[in-house]
Structure formats: structure tokens, C-alpha cells
Amino acid sequence: MLTALSLVLAALLLLAAAGVPLARRPGGARLVHGGCVGACLALVVLAAWALLAGAGGSASAVLALPFGPPWGRALLALDGLSAWFLLLLGVTGAMASLYALAHPAAQPGAVAPYPLFLGGMALAVVAADGFTLMFGFELMSLASWALVAADHSQAENRRAARLYLMMAALSAACLVPAFGLLAGHAGGFSFAVLRAAPPTGWLAGGVLLLGLLGAGGKAGLAPLHVWLPLAHPAAPSHVSALMSGAMTKVALYVLARLLLDLCGPAQPLWWGVPLLVVGACSAVLGALRANLEDDTKVLLACSTIENVGLITIGLGLALAFRGADLGPLAALAAGAALLHALNHGVFKTLLFLVAGSVLHSAGSRRLDRLGGLIHAMPVTAGCALVGIAAAASLPPLSGFASEWLLLQALLAGWRTGDIGFQVLAAAGTALAAMAAALAAAAMVRLFGLVFLGRPRTPRGAGAHEVGRLERWALLIPAGLTLLLGLLPGPLLGLAQPALSVLLGSAATAPARGFALLGGTGEASAWYLPLALLLVLAAAGLLVALAVRARSPLETRRGPVWNCGFINPPDYLPFGDPLSQPTAGGIAQPLRRMLGTSLLAAREGVDMPRPGETRAAGYTASFADPAFGWVVAPAARLRDAVAARCDRLRDFSIRRCLSLGFGALLALLALLAWLEAH
């Protein structure tokens, strides 16, 4: 099985190499993307096989590749955790590649890095030593950077790519020392060696901090999330789908692998606290920003921040419960995190693909230039509705199942018995619930502005339904979203090997048959989506019958009521734009309630004085606090360092030589001092 896996990886690399000459040929991009679909399906089959075979915990087979770092060979393994994330990667990768196949990329520059991106993620997930994992991780970062920068003719894309590269470098600069600390302590890079010597004391604290910074920065956790809303719109749609659906999950995989698996099961309760806090902040911030943005892809990227935050809450709770010896609850929290990772990967991929279709068909990403697309693009609108309902965590769709499980785990936070953690868990519950509600509001706003109402521009009115293959590329993820929502129980059963890797072989998935169990013991809450679907269907049928019985007349379409506005003049064939809600208008209540304190939102009315002839103006703006607190100081630091270094260039030859001599002497003195002690 591992041999087949390495063959798939090699095939992806070959596809990337072939993509360079093929990108500019007529059918070349199709060939590459078709190959990616095949490779991703192969990954799905392998991962599902491994999960069904219950690829035992850490004792599974390890394949040593015939090459690797200078001191050894690269190791691959497919244990439960790897297989679960490989399944996620394969599913989202296949959907995104199918979409790319149906919807040929406009930029030839985005063809060759795409298989490399997929291959890097797969390598990072199946690596069995720190070096290979970091190699795959960096491959993923660089390839996705090339994809973000593919359309570099626009200044904003260049800016996004630059920031993205800096954040990727920061992640590497944190993760490499994290693995270095572990490996230096354990004396080897392979996971088996690292697991055998879990870190303690300040070493463990350092690994926690560096891992959270490095993997969290790549996953888009606050306050290192600033690259997400910039990079996602810059990349082609299928790439943004993959970045959001799979890449952030690979970063979370690294986080889970590092903190829950490699650092050993004996870490204390407080280990979960940083993850819980960071996750809750990300969830609220992302959901709130999603309500204020007026670009579809930026909005979806902010929603990704929220979901990544929720998954991190789950991981943090799992760490804390494990530290408090509450095995079943830890399994509940970890199961929620794993399930939400998969569910979010699927529905967010669907939503980004929908955004891509809308951009292609209606010519804009801005909410204020779209509208009424449900008439022009009914299939796309239907798929979008499925994805949006899942993102708004409505039952019986997939988002609800995992968020329900997560809230159950949060509500059980009081059982840790530590008063500080109990308060934190209560606050986390409130914040997670608030984030879910905010996300639902953002999704309602997205669907309403894009698909309902009237077209807002002539270009938007000329939208058309997507082609046949592209329609399938949207229908398949929509169907998967429904399916995952209806069958969370069997899915969690499939995740059992992953849970055993994270929490030890005693952990059991919080599921029984088709139902999810929200706690321990017989009297615990349970959620059975199939039953819920039946109830909902019965209720809907009853309502329909009742309506039918009360009004036996035929349905007729009348003229649309124009809300009391006067009829638009003839030169506005799509109606007066001012008589439709705008993105900023819907966002206003939340911007005033929460935005002023959390996002420094400002509103200003520019009223001309009596007698002035200029028009009055209204401006509303907000700024992400992370820019002021993290990015701006970092930029200032960079400028200061650059100015310092610039001064070195003016040194004379003798002073340059003296610098080298001084450095040599300092090193020798350090050596002498070390020997003396």
C-alpha cells in the first residue's frame, strides 16, 4: 500500500514536471488536471482502505524511500491520522481538479505548480519523519505561493503573494526549530524515535509555542490570519478552494501530529488552553469579518478562519481532557475536530468553486455587482444553497453535525475540575456559539446578495449557467456535503484509527451506528440526522399540504412589489440600484454592534455645508487589528534591520575584515568557554 502511495506521489511530481511544457499547449492543462483527478482518486482509495483496515496506531508499517536527507532516508507511513487527512486531501483535491478540468485556467503559470501543490500536501501528510514532513510542508507553501502569484500583473496580487511568502517563511522558521527541539531531545527525526522521548518542562513549552505559531500561521489562526483574505482572492478559484479546504487542514494536521501525538500523552491540562483561546478568538474574528467583507472570496476566506478556529478549539479541548484523564470526552472533542475538518474541507471547496463559477459567469467577485443569479444559474444556486446551509451549520447538513459535537464537548468542559479551565470552557462555549451564529448571518448575506434580488449590473444580468462538466464539478461536492451530513456516525467510525493515534488505543469514536453521541454514559445527548431528516421532511410535507388545503387556487406570479419605492426610470432597466440592499447596508448593524470595538470600524458622513454644490458622502471602513498589532510592527522591524544592514555596506575594507576577524575570535572564545565548563 505504501508503495502504491509513493507511486502516486511520484506521479504527481511527474505531472508537475510535464506541466511546464504542456501549460501552453492547447490540451496540456486538461491533461495535467485530468491526471490530478486520477491521482486524488487514488489517494482517496488508499486512505479509505487504510482506514477500513484500521491501520493500527503507531505500529503501522514504515516505508523507507531509497533517498532522503544526508543522514538517513525519507520515511513514509500511513497511520490513522495520516489516512484521515489524506482522505480529506484526496476528496477536496479530486473536486478541485475536476473543476479545473471543466474550467480551464486562464493563467498558464498556474498549471505546473498545481500538481506540485497536491504532491507537497500529500507528502506532508504521509511523512513519518520530521525532515520529510517539513520538506512536504515547504513544497506545499512554495507551490501555493507560485499559484497565488500566477496572476502577478495586478499590484494587489503581488502584494498578497509577498505577504503570503513572508507568512510561509515565518511558519517554517517556527516549525523547523520545533522539530529541531524534539529531535535534539530524542536523538532522531523519525516519528517513532520522537514519540519514544516526549519533551518535558521548558522544552515542551517551547515546542507548544513554536508549533502553535508555525502551524497556526499556516492554518490561518489569529493573529497570523492576515494572509488568508488577501491570498485567496488572488489565486485561481480551484486553487483557493484547495488552499482553504485542504492546505489549512494540512497545517492543522501538523499541529495535531506535533502536539497530540509526538509530544506524548502525558502533557498537562493547561496545554489545551492556548489552543482553546486562539481558536475561539479566530472563530469570532473570522465570522465577524465575514459579515463585513464585500468580496465573495474574501468572505469565504474569513469564514475559513472561523472554521479553522473551531477545529483548533476541538484540538485544544482534546488536549485538555486528555491531560485531565477524561478519555471519552477527549475522544468527543478530537472526533469533533476531525469531523469538522473533513466537513469544512468539502463544503468550503464547494463554496469556493461556486464563487469561481459566479466570477466567470457574472464577471465579478464583489457582492455589490452581483444579484439575482438564481434565475440565470439555477444549478449553481442550488449547489451554493447546500454549501451555504452547511456553512451556516443548519441541520441536517454536515456543518451542523460536527459543530454540535464540538459544542457538546465544550459544554462538558466543567468536568475537568479545574476552576480556571471551567471558566475558560464556558467562555469558549459562548464564543463558539457566537461564531456559529455570526457565520450563519454571513452566509445568509452571501446567498441573498449574490443569488436573490435583481441583477445589480448589466454584466451580472448577462450571466449564464455553467457548462455540463462544470455543473458536475459543483453537483458532486454538493452531494457529498449532503451525504456527510446524513452519515456522520459511520464517518466517525471510519475516523476511529485517527482517534487512536491522537488519544491512545483506548479511545472510541463518539458514534453509535448512524447517530452521534454527545457525551459519556447512557443518558447522553445524541444526534441522528436521518431521523431529523425524516422529521423535517414530514413537517415540510405537512406545511405544504396545509397550505394547499387552505388555498386551493393555482399559484400565480404577479408584479414584484417595489417596497414602496417609485418605479425606476427607463434608463435603469434593472431597477434603481438604491432600492436594493447593498453589502455595506446589510453589514451595518453588526458593524456598529461589534465592529467598532473588535475591528475598529468607522463610519463618517461628509455633509456639504449649506451653499456648497458638492455631493454628500458616506464612508464606512474597518481594519483588522492583526494588521496594526502584527504586520505593521513586523514591517517596521524589517525596515529598521534593513537600514542597519545598509550601513554595513559603507564599511571600509579594513573594517569589513575586522568584522570577520571579530566574529571568528568571538566563536573561538565561545568554544574555549564551552570547553572550560
Added chain:
Amino acid sequence: MGKLPYDIAHLLGGAMLLLSFVLLYQRRVQAVINAFGLQGGVLALAAAWQAWVQGAPELYLTALIAFVAKALLIPLALRAIVRRMNLHRSVETALGIGASMMAGVAVVALAILVVLPITAGARAIAREDLALALSVVLLGMLMMITRRNAISQVVGLMSLENGLVLAAVGVAGMPLVVELSTAALVLVVFVVAGVFVFQIRERFDSVDTAALERSRGEGPS
């Protein structure tokens, strides 16, 4: 191995170190060149002695190269340059002699402190040689940064290389190829440095490297 080979190797190495101090101490260019030639000669002797002690005939070749290149050719060429440029009377104005000597002593102490504990397992003769060689290398660097005259800086570089060769001959098993390439490298460096000195002289009418700083077009002029 008896006591005598050790003593003589130690003596030759010490002589090289002494000559390094002489280089650091001399202020007249001609005297610097003389001391450098002498150091090359001592290096050749040390290499020959190691060849005899270790029974390694290829080290005789090293000794021959060191003698011909460093004791004869390079000093003669340097002297020719000095004569052509009429630098007989020029006197260095760099870090004061006292300060240089004190820095030199400190550097030697550091070298010994570093090398002796590290090489605790090695042969005594290699240990002493390594400490002396590292001192010579560091003194060569010190000379490069305390002098302003381009010729003195070239001599500092060559003296640094002498230290490297001393270290190489002290350790048994250094391949001949490495020695030959090092020697070739030194000659190339010498040629480049010579051309460079002439160019500086032609442009600025002085061999003081401070003249270069004004012409970089970046700093305050």
C-alpha cells in the same frame, strides 16, 4: 617517538610564531618583506622535518614548494614592487605597536585555550603544531586589519596561508593534491594582489587602501 623530534618541531613552529610577531611589529615595508621571507624558509624547514619524522616523502615536495615560492619568489617579487614604486622609506601608520602586540598575545592565548582541550586525544606533536598554526593564522589576519598599506596586507594574507600549511604538514595524511592546489592558490592570490596593488597605485598615487573608500561613490566623499 623520542623527545628530539618533538622538540625540533616545536622549535620550528615557535620560530614561525615569533616571526609572525616580528611581522606584526615591523613598521618598514622592506623589513616586513624580509621577515616574511624568513618565515617561508622556516616553514620549508618545518615541512622537511615533518617529512623526515613521519617518513612521508611527499612532504619534501611541500617543503620544496614552500621554500621556492615563499622564501624566494614572492619576497623577491615584493621587493621588486617596492623598488618600482619607490616605497623604501614608507612607514606604516596603523594601530600602535604596543596595542598590536598586546592584541597578538591575547589572540595566541585564545588559540592555545581553544586548541589544547579539543585535541586532547591526538598526538602531542600534532596538538602543539595545531595551536601554533592557529596562532599564526590569527596573527596573519590581525596583521591584515591593522595595516593600511596594501603590500603589508598582502603579506598578512600570505602569512595566514603559511599558518595553514603548517597545520597541514603537522597532521599526517594530508593528500598531496590538496597541498599542490593550495600552493597554486597562493600564487594566484599573489598575482591578483600584485595587479591590484599596481592598479591602486596608478589611480590614487598611493598604496594606502583608505584611498579606495573615497571612490566607492556611496559613502560621504
